[in-house]
Amino acid sequence: MEKEKKSEETGKPSDSENPLKVNRRHFFSQLSVGIGSLALGSLLIPDLLKGKGDELLGQELGIPNFAPKAKRIIYLFQSGAPSQLESFDYKPTLDKRQGEDLPESIRNGQRLTGMTSGQSKFPLMPSAVKFNQYGESGAWVSDFFPHIAKVADELCFVKSMHTEAINHDPAITFFQTGSQQSGRPSMGSWMSYGLGSENKNLPSFVVLTSRGKGNSQGLYSKLWSSGFLDSKHQGVLLRSGKDPVLYLNDPDGLSRSDKRHLLDKVSSLNKIHHVETGDDEIESRIAQYEMAYRMQMSVPDVMDIKKEPESIIKLYGEDCQVPGTYAANALQARRLAESGVRFIQLYHQGWDQHGGLPHEMAGQAKDVDQASAALILDLKQRGMLEDTLVVWGGEFGRTNYCQGKFDLKNYGRDHHPRAFSIWMAGGGIKPGITYGKTDEFGYNVVENPVHVNDFHATLMHAMGINHEELTYKYQGRRFRLTDVAGNVVKDILT
Structure with missing residues (x-):
């Protein structure tokens, strides 16, 4: 190989061979500046780096893997786990064999919670509420949910959900x-x-919470955290009342123009810091400051339901005019979806009925029944249901046996991860079908089991995402929502 020409005086590469006068050390020290500037530019001007080959650059450019059926998701999470045996999984065998001990061949040594592990008997408990079939689909729905029953032909009931967690906190965290x-x-x-x-x-990503009168489990911000992803992806909790987002409004005496000037100054300092450190989180900080500035105008408008016609108020029920109720949040969910929010998460607490289930669950169901059905009808009449995926369900199910004393009028049911029901609608999900089946006792899944990982894979598929390809490398490992499992439930997709 020909040797490099060197200056006779210094013995170093001559300027003719290195006209830019950039040595190896200087080149690599400045390389991060250029990359950082490109990254910052792509953040501030999203279309800056887009070209014909963007589909090869991964998901962060906002491009789905394939044509999606759903553009957004509204997840109506019923925190505390509503009983499938008093909602959508009708089991007449429990009426016929009420009070009998659950056969060991059915329970098969299942792990118990500390609340029933001391019981020597597990008496089968029938449902205190009647069931009927509705719509052309003939779906079974209990009398606790008369409004949901009327939209049964719009829904896909999945009766074969199962999970691994038996206690609330890990079970909710698993689902989320x-x-x-x-x-x-x-x-x-x-x-x-x-x-x-x-x-x-x-x-x-927006989060709304409400609380019923039943026994409530805690909700924590970890459920809508961005984890190891950039903080700009975390859920924003919208509160009821005057200030939906804390610290969003400007203090007295600070004008809009003053705020803009302040943000520009802070942003310039953050840009300098980013160039010096290459810390990606600085980009997220800049984006969040700008988002907060824009939200000062957009959030009050989207949260104001005064422009809604009386027909919509009647559809959702009078409670939709009371901030913080489930009905109000359901209406807000439609407004947020209409405004382009990608993922809207509602949590309704109070479904943990270990005792007094007939009375407590009736109240909980009344809180959510009309508004849940109204959301389906409202989206449909606006032509939004076909590209909005709505999900309703909790973190696990309830046992078919009684917890504690056998009392037909005031019984309770313990946690049951082996089999429970949810429903889905819109966004590429087949309407008017029931998928999966439990045994005659409602205890074990006997047909088409759907694990939580499968559920996640299916939701992502509806949004145009291959769940195996959307990954993020963290601490030397590539993570994904479905971890190392999950299969798309293709039978429920249109």
């Missing part, structure tokens, strides 16, 4: 993040990371 342990990104964060936002003035 794909792991029973805290620290993973939530489902909404994965959607935000993979698909981005449709509205630059609103977050791509």
Whole structure:
């Protein structure tokens, strides 16, 4: 190989061979500046780096793997686990054999919670509420849900859900993040990371909470955390009342122009810091400041239901005018979806009926029944149901045997992860079908089991995402929402 020409005086490469006077050390020290500038530019001007080959660059450009059936998800999470045996999984065998001990061949040594592990008997408990079939689909729905019964032909009832967790906190965390342990990104964060936002003035992931009168389990911000993803993907909790988002409004005496000037100054300092450190989280910080500035105008408008016609108020029920109720949040969910929010998560607490189930569950069902059905009808009349995926369900099911004293009028049911029911509608899901089946006791899945990982894979598929390809490398490992499992439930897709 020909040797490099060197200056006679210094012995170093001559300027003719290195006209830019850039040595190896200087080149690599400045390389991060150029990359950082490109990254910052792509954040501030989203279309800056887009070209014909963008589909090869991964999900962060907001491009789905294939044509999606759903553009957004509204997840009506019933925290505390509603009993499938008093809602959608009708089991007449429990009436015929009430009071009998659950056969050991059915229970088969299943793990018990500390609340029933001391019981020597497990008396079968029939449902205190009647069931009827509805619509052309003939779906079984209990009298606790008369409004949902009327839209049965729009719904897909999945009666073969099962999970691994038997206690509330790990079970809810599993449903929301794909792991029973805290620290993973939530489902909404994965959607935000993979698909981005449709509205630059609103977050791509929004959370609303409400509380019924029943026994409530705690809700924690880890459920809508972005985990190890950039913090710009975390869920934004919208509160009821005057200030939906804390610290969003400007203090007295600070004008809009003053705020803009302040943000520009802070942004310039953050850009300098980013160039110096290459810390990607600085980009997220800049984006969040800008989002907060835009949200000052957009959030009050989307949260104001005064423009809704009386027909819509009547559809959702009078409670929709009371901030913080489930009905109000359901209506807000439609408004957020209409405004381009990608993932809207509602949590309704109070479904943990270990005792007094007939009375407590009746009240809980009344809180959510009309508004849940109204959301389906409202989306449909606006032509939005076909590309909005709505999900209703809790973290696990309830036992077919009584917890504690056998009392037909005031019984309770313990946690049951082996089999429970949810329903889905719109967004590429087949309407008017029932998928999966439990045994005659409603205890074990006997047909078409659907694991939580399968559920996640199916939701992502509806949004145009291959669940195996949307990954994020963290601490030397590539993570995904479905971890190392999950199969798309193709039989329920249109």
